[in-house]
Amino acid sequence: MAKKKEIVVQKFGGTSVANAEKIKRAAQRAINEFDQDRQVVMVASARGKQTDELIRDALEVNPNPPKREMDQLLSTGEQQTVSLVAMAIEAAGHKAISFTGSQIRMVTDSVHTKARIKSIDTKRLKKVLDEGNIVIVAGFQGIDENEDITTLGRGGSDSAVALAAALKADTCDIYTDVDGIYTADPRIFKDAVRLEQISYDEVLEMASLGAGVMHGRSIEFGKKYNVVIHVRSSMSDKKGTLITHEVPQMEGILVSGATIEKNLAKVALIGVDNKPGNAAKVFAHLTGAKVSVNDIIQTEVSKQKANISFTVSKNDFADAKKAVEEIKTKVGCEGVFYREDIAEVSIIGVGMRTHYGVANMMFSTLAKEKINIDSITTSEIRISCIVDKDQGDKALVAVCKTFELDKPVDKRSYVK
Numbered sequence: 001m002a003k004k005k006e007i008v009v010q011k012f013g014g015t016s017v018a019n020a021e022k023i024k025r026a027a028q029r030a031i032n033e034f035d036q037d038r039q040v041v042m043v044a045s046a047r048g049k050q051t052d053e054l055i056r057d058a059l060e061v062n063p064n065p066p067k068r069e070m071d072q073l074l075s076t077g078e079q080q081t082v083s084l085v086a087m088a089i090e091a092a093g094h095k096a097i098s099f100t101g102s103q104i105r106m107v108t109d110s111v112h113t114k115a116r117i118k119s120i121d122t123k124r125l126k127k128v129l130d131e132g133n134i135v136i137v138a139g140f141q142g143i144d145e146n147e148d149i150t151t152l153g154r155g156g157s158d159s160a161v162a163l164a165a166a167l168k169a170d171t172c173d174i175y176t177d178v179d180g181i182y183t184a185d186p187r188i189f190k191d192a193v194r195l196e197q198i199s200y201d202e203v204l205e206m207a208s209l210g211a212g213v214m215h216g217r218s219i220e221f222g223k224k225y226n227v228v229i230h231v232r233s234s235m236s237d238k239k240g241t242l243i244t245h246e247v248p249q250m251e252g253i254l255v256s257g258a259t260i261e262k263n264l265a266k267v268a269l270i271g272v273d274n275k276p277g278n279a280a281k282v283f284a285h286l287t288g289a290k291v292s293v294n295d296i297i298q299t300e301v302s303k304q305k306a307n308i309s310f311t312v313s314k315n316d317f318a319d320a321k322k323a324v325e326e327i328k329t330k331v332g333c334e335g336v337f338y339r340e341d342i343a344e345v346s347i348i349g350v351g352m353r354t355h356y357g358v359a360n361m362m363f364s365t366l367a368k369e370k371i372n373i374d375s376i377t378t379s380e381i382r383i384s385c386i387v388d389k390d391q392g393d394k395a396l397v398a399v400c401k402t403f404e405l406d407k408p409v410d411k412r413s414y415v416k
């Protein structure tokens with residue numbers, strides 16, 4: 001029997017397919033792999049800022065568009081790219097075929113605009129690969145059990161990693177507009193340094209706290225199915241950052257990265273009756289409205305009353321508000337407070353577990369900059385502060401400097 005060929009999955013983000021020249025360049029990368037006797041599956045995003053433009057179009061005709069229709073619309077961006085890439089590959093003399101998510105039976109749940117993948121059928125993909133095609137799959141989209149098109153949330157084309165897992169590919173190359181994962185977003189903190197390697201857990205934490213470079217759910221697939229993810233630049237051949245299980249840990253690294261999340265809103269229910277079952281009522285109602293809730297803080301303020309606050313992504317804010325307005329009187333709530341002008345700045349690092357004083361270093365940094373902290377949440381490996389949105393970037397830069405995120409780890413003064 002012929003030896004099974006190695007399968008390579010390559011994902012190209014929006015800027016990496018923004019125009020004809022970049023599409024040809026992406027096509028050539030696939031051809032280079034194919035010419036080395038590998039089977040190649042490309043996953044492509046919508047070109048440039050097209051998804052943003054489609055969202056703008058939708059809001060012009062309906063300020064609160066039905067989510068099912070939103071998915072119908074947004075999925076067209078990726079559909080255009082994949083056929084263009086297939087045409088570019090054909091023009092370069094190779095066989096290529098493109099598919100939408102539904103054509104390869106990328107089955108998801110029915111939570112429109114943030115669906116989760118349930119299964120991928122690789123039968124058709126394997127057949128066309130064996131026939132000598134380069135295959136191009138539209139990222140970011142799937143189909144639910146009612147045959148309705150779904151999308152996976154912003155940045156969801158990174159679900160190429162799930163496809164890599166389903167195809168048992170060893171690695172998944174993520175081609176993007178940065179040459180790897182940095183200690184912080186290099187667009188905001190110019191002196192951030194690139195990481196050679198980072199663990200799934202740390203990237204997951206960074207992604208959930210606003211580092212837009214990778215989509216969190218996609219990292220979960222990589223972790224579960226051992227897909228090495230290589231985040232790299234589509235403009236050069238330089239090695240980027242490897243996301244793996246094993247990262248040599250250096251003693252004393254307090255903080256490996258910092259993030260900022262601006263796509264956030266805060267909801268606070270003030271003076272809720274302090275009795276069993278009320279928190280459950282509030283969050284059951286939000287779950288029913290398909291709102292994903294982050295960072296819940298509940299505090300007893302008297303024997304009779306408690307305050308409950310939480311954050312949600314801006315995309316869920318309208319649904320969260322509606323759900324809270326419906327439930328508030330049922331839990332004796334005295335008032336609701338909403339804020340949209342916030343940013344959450346976080347530091348992340350497994351090394352924080354065993355060190356004292358990290359929180360204090362972060363709070364003192366913000367104090368020195370005269371930045372007020374709205375609220376604080378912590379876990380073993382992260383500390384997050386909500387600040388005024390217009391001070392967010394300044395807060396991130398100050399925190400990066402305090403933790404010397406502009407230096408490679410072995411050059412940081414606090415690393416023993």
Ligand code: ADP
Pocket residue numbers: 012013014015016045155175176177178180181182183184185186187210211212213214257
């Ligand atoms: P693509 O369209 O290729 O998926 P994205 O815009 O989703 O690209 O992700 C790349 C961007 O992520 C970069 O341009 C960068 O500004 C941003 N980013 C945020 N945090 C980081 C980080 N820690 N390291 C690298 N890039 C980051």
Ligand code: ASP
Pocket residue numbers: 013014045046051052077139140153154155156157158
């Ligand atoms: N086009 C989608 C977005 O802009 C998905 C992606 O690019 O990953 O969010």
Ligand code: MG
Pocket residue numbers: 013155156158212213214215
């Ligand atoms: Mg992305």
